[in-house]
Amino acid sequence: GSHMRKQEELTDEEKEIINRVIARAEKMETMEQERIGRLVDRLETMRKNVAGDGVNRCILCGEQLGMLGSASVVCEDCKKNVCTKCGVETSNNRPHPVWLCKICLEQREVWKRSGAWFFKGFPKQVLPQPMPIK
Template sequence: MADTIFGSGAGHWVCPNDRQLALRAKLQTGWSVHTFQTEKQRKTQALSPQEHEVILEVIRKAEKLDIIEQQRIGRLVERLENMRKNAMGNGLSQCLLCGELLGLLGSTSVFCQDCKKKVCTKCGIETIGSQKRPLWLCKICSEQRE
């Protein structure tokens, strides 16, 4: 800290006097010795038209991918709504989706972990749960998770 005493020796920071500050103001170099250098750097670092075009192309591509993703999500939602509308059973004695009878005389049933309804093994999807155990979901709940 002793090195930075004002006005002591070469190589140390010296507070500019009023005359120097007035000269810097006339030359528009700012109050710092480094101000003009950074201004020159900023001007030389301006983006070229090719760089602008590359940046705009990346933005266009991202917008295009966003539109495609929105369309995909729209199709998934539409498909889910159609499955809900076309459900034929009650989920207790009949398969929730296809309406097939379940039980001793009917098809084998599985219990959907999400909606707690019964579905036949054709309309159920077996997945792995968070505890690495198999669990069953109806197609509606599976689509909803997706």
């Protein structure tokens, strides 16, 4: 007679399909982490290479600011002075323009990309184990 298949009994073919989906998810996760890793590396390099004090000289390029030097803006996030070449204007639907130095802009990008799990130590979502195929 035709015996009903138990719900949890998957065919090998079905298990293969599930395993392929898991493998693809893992690969995307790895690629995403590598991309975030590269962003973070770039951020670290930028931080190490700051040339100015962020007060009288642009934090990034070290150019003299103020009366005789370049026009300066204050970075919204780190509150350091940057020249307008190293600052990026983001209006962000605010009435007045908001300036960010390139380091903080990059930092925000990293947070956006990584959903901040990377920084706040959130566990990344755990993928299910591949199914054993006999």
